[in-house]
Amino acid sequence: MALVEIRNVHKSFQRDTQTVEVFEGLTLDFAANSFTALMGPSGSGKSTLLNLIAGLDRPTSGTITVAGAAVSGLSPSGLAAWRARHVGFVFQSYNLLPVLTAAQNVELPLLLTRLSKKERDERVRIALGIVGLEDRMQHYPRQLSGGQEQRVAIARAIVSDPTLILLDEPTGQLDKKSAEEVLTLLQRLNAEMKKTIIMVTHDAHAAERAQQVLHIDKGVLAR
Amino acid sequence: MKLFPLVFANLRRHKLRTVLTILGVALATFLFASLRSVVTTLNQGAEVASASRMVVTHKTAIVFPLPMSYKERLATVKGVEAVTWANWFGGTYGDGKTFFAQYAVDPDTWFAMYPEVGVPPDQFEAFKNERTAALVGKGLMEVFGWHVGQDVTIRGSIYPGDWTFTIRGVYTPTVRAFDDRSFMFHYDYLYEHTDHRAIPGWFVLRLSDPSLAPQVAQTVDDMFQNSSDPTKTGTEKAFNQGFITMWGNVRFLMNSIGMAVVFAILMVTANAMMMTARERTGEVAVLKTIGFTDRTLFGLVMGEASVITLTGAVLGLGGAKLLYGGGGVTMNGMLPGFDVTAGTLVLGFVIAAVLALASGIVPALRAARLSIVQALRHVE
Amino acid sequence: MKIPLVYNLRSIAQRPVSTAMTALGITLVVAVFVAMLALAGGFQAALVKTGSPSNVIVLRRGATSELTSGISREDERVLATDPRIATGADGQPLISPEVVVVVNIPRKVGEGMNNIVARGVNEEAYAVRGIHIVAGRKFESGKSEIILGKKIVPRFAHTAIGDSLRFAGRTWLVVGHFDAGGSALESEIWGENEQFMPVFRGQVFQSVIFRLKDLAAFDEAKRTLEGDQRLTVQVERESVFYAAQSGMLTRIMTVLAVMITSIMAVGAVFGAINTMYASVSSRTSEIAVLLTLGFKPRSILASFLAESAAIAALGGVAGGLLALPINGIVTSTTNWASFSEVAFAFRVTPGLLLGGFVFALVMGLVGGFFPAWRASRLRVVQALR
Numbered sequence: 002m003a004l005v006e007i008r009n010v011h012k013s014f015q016r017d018t019q020t021v022e023v024f025e026g027l028t029l030d031f032a033a034n035s036f037t038a039l040m041g042p043s044g045s046g047k048s049t050l051l052n053l054i055a056g057l058d059r060p061t062s063g064t065i066t067v068a069g070a071a072v073s074g075l076s077p078s079g080l081a082a083w084r085a086r087h088v089g090f091v092f093q094s095y096n097l098l099p100v101l102t103a104a105q106n107v108e109l110p111l112l113l114t115r116l117s118k119k120e121r122d123e124r125v126r127i128a129l130g131i132v133g134l135e136d137r138m139q140h141y142p143r144q145l146s147g148g149q150e151q152r153v154a155i156a157r158a159i160v161s162d163p164t165l166i167l168l169d170e171p172t173g174q175l176d177k178k179s180a181e182e183v184l185t186l187l188q189r190l191n192a193e194m195k196k197t198i199i200m201v202t203h204d205a206h207a208a209e210r211a212q213q214v215l216h217i218d219k220g221v222l223a224r
Numbered sequence: 225m226k227l228f229p230l231v232f233a234n235l236r237r238h239k240l241r242t243v244l245t246i247l248g249v250a251l252a253t254f255l256f257a258s259l260r261s262v263v264t265t266l267n268q269g270a271e272v273a274s275a276s277r278m279v280v281t282h283k284t285a286i287v288f289p290l291p292m293s294y295k296e297r298l299a300t301v302k303g304v305e306a307v308t309w310a311n312w313f314g315g316t317y318g319d320g321k322t323f324f325a326q327y328a329v330d331p332d333t334w335f336a337m338y339p340e341v342g343v344p345p346d347q348f349e350a351f352k353n354e355r356t357a358a359l360v361g362k363g364l365m366e367v368f369g370w371h372v373g374q375d376v377t378i379r380g381s382i383y384p385g386d387w388t389f390t391i392r393g394v395y396t397p398t399v400r401a402f403d404d405r406s407f408m409f410h411y412d413y414l415y416e417h418t419d420h421r422a423i424p425g426w427f428v429l430r431l432s433d434p435s436l437a438p439q440v441a442q443t444v445d446d447m448f449q450n451s452s453d454p455t456k457t458g459t460e461k462a463f464n465q466g467f468i469t470m471w472g473n474v475r476f477l478m479n480s481i482g483m484a485v486v487f488a489i490l491m492v493t494a495n496a497m498m499m500t501a502r503e504r505t506g507e508v509a510v511l512k513t514i515g516f517t518d519r520t521l522f523g524l525v526m527g528e529a530s531v532i533t534l535t536g537a538v539l540g541l542g543g544a545k546l547l548y549g550g551g552g553v554t555m556n557g558m559l560p561g562f563d564v565t566a567g568t569l570v571l572g573f574v575i576a577a578v579l580a581l582a583s584g585i586v587p588a589l590r591a592a593r594l595s596i597v598q599a600l601r602h603v604e
Numbered sequence: 605m606k607i608p609l610v611y612n613l614r615s616i617a618q619r620p621v622s623t624a625m626t627a628l629g630i631t632l633v634v635a636v637f638v639a640m641l642a643l644a645g646g647f648q649a650a651l652v653k654t655g656s657p658s659n660v661i662v663l664r665r666g667a668t669s670e671l672t673s674g675i676s677r678e679d680e681r682v683l684a685t686d687p688r689i690a691t692g693a694d695g696q697p698l699i700s701p702e703v704v705v706v707v708n709i710p711r712k713v714g715e716g717m718n719n720i721v722a723r724g725v726n727e728e729a730y731a732v733r734g735i736h737i738v739a740g741r742k743f744e745s746g747k748s749e750i751i752l753g754k755k756i757v758p759r760f761a762h763t764a765i766g767d768s769l770r771f772a773g774r775t776w777l778v779v780g781h782f783d784a785g786g787s788a789l790e791s792e793i794w795g796e797n798e799q800f801m802p803v804f805r806g807q808v809f810q811s812v813i814f815r816l817k818d819l820a821a822f823d824e825a826k827r828t829l830e831g832d833q834r835l836t837v838q839v840e841r842e843s844v845f846y847a848a849q850s851g852m853l854t855r856i857m858t859v860l861a862v863m864i865t866s867i868m869a870v871g872a873v874f875g876a877i878n879t880m881y882a883s884v885s886s887r888t889s890e891i892a893v894l895l896t897l898g899f900k901p902r903s904i905l906a907s908f909l910a911e912s913a914a915i916a917a918l919g920g921v922a923g924g925l926l927a928l929p930i931n932g933i934v935t936s937t938t939n940w941a942s943f944s945e946v947a948f949a950f951r952v953t954p955g956l957l958l959g960g961f962v963f964a965l966v967m968g969l970v971g972g973f974f975p976a977w978r979a980s981r982l983r984v985v986q987a988l989r
Binding site: 241244245248252255259283284286316379380382385452470471472473484487488491496499503 | 621665666668870881937938
């Protein structure tokens, strides 16, 4: 069984009076421990797909199952709880809360668990260690470079040891060097720590670092 | 709750905004407490009245005096334990700008009627034994910087001429709401120096049993009903309350202004909360993505509003209590015992809670209802 | 180069909720300001109107109010011979010896009793004091009849024409209502002085009021009468006398008004500061564009100050409008000098409204200053990042 199973998913949006069909019966699998890059022109639906997998949005019809759980059928509060446990999400920008330090930002998902302060601090330290920013724990986002910010975001994404790591254009705002840092990290997470990663990107170089690349155009998969 | 650090961190985002809003709430609650305290203090003056005392005045108008002969007849009324009388002198001292009450009293009976007037025994004796002596309230001594033994000249207006007294004693009220700015002297002195024309302004009775008040009032008023000086007898409480209503509709005025103040600060607080909410749509989306529930987000925003209003309320109400609790403020003697009551404090905090709710509800609901997907599309 | 005001006005319109709330805060401050000063002003006006500068009031020397004064019949006869007294249309000198006492009459059902001034006057009093009968007729000499000031009529019981009021051991028939131009006299009961005298006090009047032939003759009259060995009197212009009576209460009310609105104003200013700072922060790119176009920092400063002032102006106008309906509402308090109730109307004057508006502008300018300053200090490079 694949980690993520997408079966006959339809998704449409209402834009003013028009109905826009993004997916019309999409069926797709993501294997465990895979590192997939999703590419496609803007408007192709790749971000929407990510949102659907993460439970941020619901398909109009069809099912999405992640690690055996039918994500598409959960209630909003159920989804919230599920996300806290199973998903680490990294956005293109606006990831970190500027009023919190790096450590506090990474700690956020753990506030939703029953771990004690001591246990939380320990995990935060480990997560930041993995991304190589342990020495920047007490820094505020404004004191970090773009690449460092994204790495902190990744630390936050892995701190609760989720099933799935989803990234939406993680290197879109970064310069070459920072992008490099981030992609190397992702590869390590996938190879050494066996994390399943799905990354949306329109940067071909970034896509190269994944194990496989899927192309989506107008809601349809193309190989 | 472990989410408190998040609430505080968010408040620290715009330190100036948070501080100004808190200060605004502090000012508003301070003002509210002050206004309400005017009403509670005035009422207290009426509450402080002794249930055992009654006041007998001229029925036609309080400014008309009563014959001294009434003294004996009042003493015969069933239920009356003691009788005393006094006269309002109503003069001016110095430049006449500072008002204080002057009474001509009968030393033998007045102080037994008013045990709240606390005088050291030796000073009281000195006062009793000297015709031209005066007994002055502690507060008044401080206002004019008088000392015991000093001569004080008061210009009479109801009783014209310059009247000189020697201060022989200082009294300190044993009950806070009791006026400590009065000036008392011998009734007999007034009597002598008006060619025996002065007569009591009013009589005070002590009841053996407070429940007899209605009967006593009826008996006394019936007794003098058809004379040329009919009486109006009432409890001390009713008498004091009569004075309060003389101010006009103070309660209404203070309450109206109080409401305006609260509403104004609601505008300030709600505005601050909404501005913050507008700037944080992206973050709310991120938090929800991580897995924070709608309910939690709601709680976070309400938490921020609550911290602001509660902190402001503590500052404002606490400040008012500290300022007035010392007893220093009496509005020139017109509001003795001015203080913030427990009731006012409670009401103040209730208002703070309502403020939190009213200012936070819209942004909190917005945060709770925020569609992550919509917000993210916005943000990126 | 001046930044057009339209930019600011449109920007304000872009944030309607924020603007409305900030303006509302200011509205309330201005409304309270206007209302409280209208209260104080109304009270003072009622008392000031009570006196005319061409009238002279004579009291016993040393008396601080009419109640504590006494002028004998002989003294009144001496006063009546003074050549400076004007003559009325009927050929009689315009001099009014008055008996003044305080009586206790019941308010409309269930509201207790109140002290009211009862004044005993003669025929000349109407002309001297500017009184007009608006219902019924004048009282007749020798009868137990009274007329009521029109402010008493709605507030007390048994005040209709034909009703009877009982005080001082006698029953009096209400035969008319009178108008006194909004002055404190409208809160009084009037009857014949000869009728009131024996009932109340004995053979003295409390005050004597007369009209001067010539306004300027006052100082001379004062000197002569106060120096007259036969009399022990003090002489004052009627207007000055009544104005002094209103002094204490008006002072208290004004001080209170200023204190309360000042504190409220600080809060409102805080609100304005917050709003303007947020406004500036969200418009840094706009400011950068303006700077790039060549507008000077000074213009940016002026522009944002104007914006803040505009919001405040809205609040100020609304505040004045909010307080306006109060004008003319009648309320009452005790005139401590006469120990009796004075009914008066709230008095909202154009000057007061203008004052409120200016107050609002000041709040807006103070609140907007630092944010506008920050806006003007913006570096283009920073803003465009």
